[in-house]
Amino acid sequence: MPGRLTTYLQLHRLPLLFALFSFVFYYAPAYQLERTDYVKLFTLFAALFFFCWKLIQFEKWNYRFLLVTGITARLIFIPLEPHLSQDFYRFIWDGQLIIHFLNPYLEVPNTLMENPELPIANAQELYQGMGSLSAKHYSSYPPLHQLFFALAALLGGKSILGSIIVLRGTVILADLGIFYFGRKLLKKLNRSPHLICWYFLNPLVIVELTGNLHFEGIMLFFTVWSLYLISQNKWQLAGVIMACSISVKLVPLLFMPLFLKYFGLKRSLFFYLIVGTASILLFIPFYSPAFFSNYSQTVGLWFTNFEFNAGFYNVIKHIAVSMGERPWEFIKDYGKVVPYVTLGTALFLTIQRNNKELLVLMSSMMWLLTLYYMISTTVHPWYIIPILLLGIFNSYKFPVIWTGMIVLSYFAYSQVDNKENLLLLGLEYTVVLGFIGYRIFAHLNKK
Template sequence: MIHKAISYWKLHRFPMIMVLTSILFYSAFGYQLPRTDFVKLICLYAALFFICYKLIQLEKWNFKFLLIAGTLFRFILLFAEPNLSQDYLRFIWDGQLIIHGINPYLHLPKDLLMEVHHSIPHAMDLYNGMGELSASNFSNYPPLNQVIFAISTFLAGPSILGSVMIMRIFIILADLGIVFFGRKLLLKLNKSTHLIFWYFLNPLVILELTGNLHFEGVMLFFFVWALYLLHQQKWKVAAVVFALSISIKLVPLMFLPLFLKYFGIRKSIYFYAWVGGVILLLALPFYSPEFISNYSQTIGLWFSNFEFNAGFYNLVKYIAEFWGAKPWELIKTYGMIVPIITIAWIGLLTFIRSNQTVNSLVASMLWILSLYYFLSATVHPWYVIFLIALTLFTQFRFPIVWSLTIVLSYFAYSNEAYKENGFLLLFEYIAVYGFMIYEIVRLKSTDYLFHKN
């Protein structure tokens, strides 16, 4: 036994040293990093990203080693309260409302505080911690996500950290599920299975999902599982699982038109019926006449009121302000135009591309979501994680570059005014656009984008 351990150490000592180093860095990130310390943040992140690259390069065929390493990195963060996001406090608030029989879609936290501050544990702390913006808006988290919030707060009782830990376990299990189904799908698509570790070991994925408790990973678990089921021609089960993905985060909704060509018109109608039926079934316990109005109002704010880490929008804003436009009017106008452009782009890729194989389908999804984020006025770092998952099943890798550079957007948290640094954002997007253009040129033409086979 000792002889085997020594031999293994000799063969893998450098990767093992890198894993131990990463554990220390993730510990520092989770337990010792104030989000105002931008220099420490980017240094730790750059080091973790480099180690991620080297681990995949050196051990890409050692599945167990990389799986254990990625799992360890996540469990290191198990007891840390999120330090780069305060969204988790709204998650706990919503969960507490549900277990107390209150619909989170019908009441603003600021209106409920006085009524529930005695019955909900730490209500004042949750309210103050979630921030004024969250407290002034209805919940925008879909029904299945709310169920996870409720289960976590119910099992944890009055403990905020306990709720965080249970939600974190959901997210870790989802990431393990992505590895399981993602690897199987890569095999079916004749792609290298080690590519899944560009998701599982990516520090953006680990820090934003496990660390900061964003539920993109749970959504992606159902999404990747649904893609695998589609490849296996189990479309009814795939429809149910796809609906579960939408019921965690709404983003996969924009991909539904692509199935018109994948299934054909008649079968796609049945697919949509299954998806819609499951979504409605999950939403039914929360339904009331005000539900749709409140939810739509909150979702609409993201198109017309907020801006963070924007790419193309910042260019438009710079030009518009030069000609005397008012920023608060510009973002509302811009917010109305982006959905129109996105819908037109979805229609174009729906009817120009064949979308008759999972390969073609995923490539269309990648380009739809990429354009949407390129145009969006708000691109939080965890949004890019969906692109990372999609890109593994295509020939493109620019989202992985974006997962490296997007951490520059956290400069905004280093100052009290939350003011962004234009030069850092410019560097971020030049790197992403530049690498994307390089990849398109490398493929000789845009034939891949409008591939018909």
């Protein structure tokens, strides 16, 4: 046994060293880093991406090693509050409302705090932590998302940290599910199963999902599970699972038209019926006459009020403002156009591409999301993680590059007023668009 261990250490000394350095570098953003320290944050991310690349390069056929490395990196974050995001305060707030039979879609925190008998544990700390922007709006999180919040509030009791640990455990389990179904789906599609490690070991995924508790990973777990079931011709169950994905984040709704060619007209209609029925059933526990009005009002804010790390929007806004447009009016007009452009792109990809093959279908999903976030007014770093996961099935490199380049957008967090550096954003999108252009050009040349 000692001899075998010595041989293993000799054969894997460099990957083990890279893994150890990764754990040390993850410790810093987990326990020591403030998001205002941009230079340190960027340096740590650059190093972590380098280690990720070398680990996959050296150990791509040793999935157990990479799995253990990815799990260990995530466990480093377990016993602490997120440093780089305050969203978790709203998560726990909504969960506390639900376990006390209060509907999070019907009252804003500002109003609820006026009630002296509000039964929420740690109400004042949660209210102050979520920030004034969140406190004056209704909850924007879909129903299955809310049920995970309720589970965290229930199991975490009156402890904020206890609720955080439950949420973090849920996110880690979702990533393990993505690793499991992702490998199975890659094998089914005759792709190298090691590609899933570009998701599982990606620093942006680990820091933003496990560290900062964003739920893209849980949405993607249901999405990948659904796609795997589709590859097994279990499309009825896949419809139910896809509804769960939509009920965590609304993003997969964009994919629905793309299934038309894959299933054919008759079967796709049944698939849509299953997805729609299951989604409605998940929304029913929260239904009230004011629900749709409040929910649509909050979701609509992301199109017409907020801007962060925007690509084409910043260019068009600059041109519009130079022609006399007022920025606060322009974003409202622009935000109303984005859904129509996205829907038009979805219909174009539905009609023009051969989505009868699952790999092509997943490629269409990736391109649709890419276009959507390229023209969006708000692109937080964790938003592009679905593009990363969908892209690895067709070996697209630009999503991996984007997960590295989007770290440039964190510069805004180092400014008192969160003012963005347009030169850094320009660099981010120039590099990403350069890789996209290269891929398209190479594909056309091959044809």
